Amino acid sequence: MTGAYLEVLRARHAARLLAGTLVGRLPNAVAALAILLFVRAEGGSYSLAGGLAAAYGVANAVGQPVLGRLVDLYGQPRVQLPAALASAVATTVFALVGIAPLPLAYASVAAAGLFAPPLEGGLRALWASVLHKEGQVHTAYAMDAVAQEVLFTVGPLLLTLSASLWSAQAALVLLNVIGVLGALSVVVSPPSRAWRSEPREAHWLGALRSPGLLALLAAFLFVGMAMGSIAVAAVSYADDHGGDVVYGALMAGLGFGALIGGAVYGARRWGGEPARRLRFLVALLAVCYLPLTLMPGVVGMTLLAVLAGVFLAPCIACAFVLVDRHAPRGTVTEAFSWLVTTFTVGASVGTGLAGPVVETGGALWGFAVPGAAAAVSLLVLLATGRVLAAPGRGGVVAASPENDPNRAVEPRFSSGDRA
CATH class of the missing domain: 1.20.1250.20 (MFS general substrate transporter like domains)
Structure with a gap:
């Protein structure tokens, strides 16, 4: 691997x-x-x-x-x-x-x-x-x-x-x-x-004039909400099961799961349409959040946290491919920065939303929020499937003399442009 x-x-x-x-x-x-x-x-x-x-x-x-x-x-x-x-x-x-x-x-x-x-x-x-x-x-x-x-x-x-x-x-x-x-x-x-x-078209919306990028950002707003809300729910659970040490174990479990999932995902060459693959990954992300509502003991909960984190890094990595595909020419850095911003805002909204939910219904309902948020993200991806699957600005054809002694050209990712 x-x-x-x-x-x-x-x-x-x-x-x-x-x-x-x-x-x-x-x-x-x-x-x-x-x-x-x-x-x-x-x-x-x-x-x-x-x-x-x-x-x-x-x-x-x-x-x-x-x-x-x-x-x-x-x-x-x-x-x-x-x-x-x-x-x-x-x-x-x-x-x-x-x-x-x-x-x-x-x-x-x-x-x-x-x-x-x-x-x-x-x-x-x-x-x-x-x-x-x-x-x-x-x-x-x-x-x-x-x-x-x-x-x-x-x-x-x-x-x-x-x-x-x-x-x-x-x-x-x-x-x-x-x-x-x-x-x-x-x-x-x-x-x-x-x-x-790349040369860019002057437009005040910049990267946001791409329908495909807007669809992706809308979906990842809810993925960010899932991440923000799960941290609040974990605090509530830890308060009843041992305090800060338990909270640290749950967060470490989430991170470890994401590390495993990302490592396995990146070790394989993936074919097929990335938009379809992202829908599948987000669906798995939502499914793996649901067992957290069982709230077993600390050891079991930590293992469930590992499971909940497995598909996060693959979702993010697949989203990067789609950002590069749909960013208008000359806006690739801005487009990736918008994904960072959207995820951050989503996490903040999720944190703010989970607080009242936990106060009203306890940790059980708090852990239901990330699953629901990931499910909404999946619905957004399904509703915008045609937009995300549509060709973006297209790859740039760049010479690749190191890999091709005949100096043939091959399609390259658009963000490579003239570097």
Whole structure:
């Protein structure tokens, strides 16, 4: 199973781009927890921490597609590195000033979220210029989805370790410095410096003028809701079965399941229509959420959490293929950034929705929310099946002399364009 991944990682620049992107995304991945730890260390309330984290999240949701569009227009180095520096400076101001005066705290946190560089979308736009086979790009998307699960597991551990060794303030600054170094590693690489977006049609909607992309975003809004709601339900369950340790076990189970599912999915070359495959994967995702409502003991519940996470990374990896297919020419980074934003907004909505549900019906009804959200996502995919199955802008035909000594041309992913 590792053969497909090793093939990707052996490609020139691939390992560096993946590692640099993960390191560069570290501040964004742990932002909510970092804000919570810092506000608590400053003597602030959980309500204040939640408000500041929400300000960061909203600004980040706005900033990702905007910065993604700028990357498509002006290239990666001109946007990614200045954005990373601006985000780090804003975070440092927050760490030095603290929670008073409050307007400055909110402004600095919002600026940090707004300028968080769209490294995710940038990496996915680069894969086709680094890899020379479409199957390898599919594997890279799956590896990317798996790496996200690793990041969201390792990131909080690094943050809490840094905070315990030094302070929450030092951890906040340190992780942002590390993030800038990760972004720098990406933007000085030859693929990032050479990448140019395709010529684009001037349109104020940008990537959102694609019906196929809009259909995909609508579906993934509900997948995000499922992820946000399951975290709240897990807190309610853990409160009755052992507290924070149990909650950590359930979240680790979800992440481990996603890691397994993504690893297996990416190791295989998939044929057929990706829109049909995505419907099948989302259906399995919804089905695997339902057993959580049985709420057995801690060991059984942890195993069910592993099962619930298995199809998340494959769904995300398959969605990447469809984003690349349906993004209008010249908007690939913006399109991938819209997927990130939609998933984040969905998770926030799911968190907000699950809270009242859990208060009214307990953890049982809380665990019913992710299954219902995934089912709605499936209904959206079924209703928009023709739109998603319709050809997108089409692949770009690019020369591939390394793989073809006769200099024949082969279809390549559109995001490879002229890099």
